[in-house]
Amino acid sequence: MRHRRERGRKEQHSNEKEDSGAKNRESTIHTWDSTLGVATPFSTLDAALKVSLQPGSILETCLGDPRSLDRVSALERLRLADAHLALHADAVAELVRAMTDRLCTLTCAERALIIDAAWLHDIGKLTIAPETLNKPGPLTDAEWIEMRDHPGQGADFLNHSPALGQLAPLVRHHHERNDGTGYPDGLTGSDIPLGARLIGVADAYDAMISWRPYRAPRSETDARAELRRCSGSQFDPDVVALFLDVVSLPRSQRRT
């Protein structure tokens, strides 16, 4: 599976090389936000550098035909394709589960949908070259475009699945920001699906307290402080308040 994934990525990179116009343009370096895993403001090169990717085929190589995929097979294949990504997905899903346990207005079906989306929120990252994902330094514009494309790629893939298509909007919008400066669509506030807002906070928290090639993990205290600082701008303040209540509890008490 891993080898097939690598082959798919090589094919993708070959296609990128063909876009010599994009590659030859002067490239501004952007810094990966080591705190929240978000891009610094993007330049007008965003559109100009758009590369021709074929990530759909890469996701199919990693996860199988979306038309025959269900949640169990999708999770199994994600674990086989990228153990690190699967560990992060497990952590985010557990945090999201604890939040949904406390949202009495959700139906069981809505709750299950949000938790499944939390597990699969980053499947689009399987289309990103490992050297970009694991790069210890700043990303180039082209690498940033690749990085910012992952929510849409994951959603597009899920949209082809009769069993998992309902997860697509939550996956697509998990990097939107409350103030509209997120991606891919710049949605604001309550226009961002609730499940995506829950996933966004849990995702940022787990990213902050986890090791990354470009930085050491932050303490849970620091991560909570950062969520408070970004409440209202990046994150829905109600979701941040709910999340902080959840993580203030011992892990054994987070499930209701």
Ligand SMILES: [Fe+2]
């Ligand atoms: Fe993501």
